[in-house]
Amino acid sequence: GAGVSQSPRYKVAKRGQDVALRCDPISGHVSLFWYQQALGQGPEFLTYFQNEAQLDKSGLPSDRFFAERPEGSVSTLKIQRTQQEDSAVYLCASSLEGLPYEQYFGPGTRLTVT
């Protein structure tokens, strides 16, 4: 079956621009997670949805970061007024149930802020 998909795969933004990253989870998966991964580091948790409810957003680094999942399937991570330190790979993962079950990752979106 289809895995987690993310778009765009690559995004170059000028500093100060807003970006929107999309995640399409595995069909039927209840939970959806966003991570940020810097080069040479493990993924860092950003936020977590169970269906349409955002249960944890403690990992979002600033109020410039916003995530939504309005219908409990597709999710969008939005970054406003991008800064160079936002450059990273943004990974989305989904899970059949809530924590702490197996998560399956999408291919990621590589964001470069110039």
Next chain:
Amino acid sequence: QKEVEQNSGPLSVPEGAIASLNCTYSDRGSQSFFWYRQYSGKSPELIMSIYSNGDKEDGRFTAQLNKASQYVSLLIRDSQPSDSATYLCAAPSLGQNFVFGPGTRLSVLP
């Protein structure tokens, strides 16, 4: 701060040898443990999950869990060059979010 620690490596082993990757975690409440493999430029891929003390085998991979000592390991038998990747350990507590270790870079030399 819940922590998961791994030796960043690189760990180099010859082809055909056993590669041993270790992970320690600080939260005694962790209930499940996961190993992910991440090739350079790719996203993490789940390879093993383990929930109970002891060993769990899947093909050439064996995960070992010791909750008393708070460590989990991954053994790769008959290592192949295609196993060269970064291996990430995750040890979430029930209801808590995944905390990933920094990963161990494995290099299998032909």
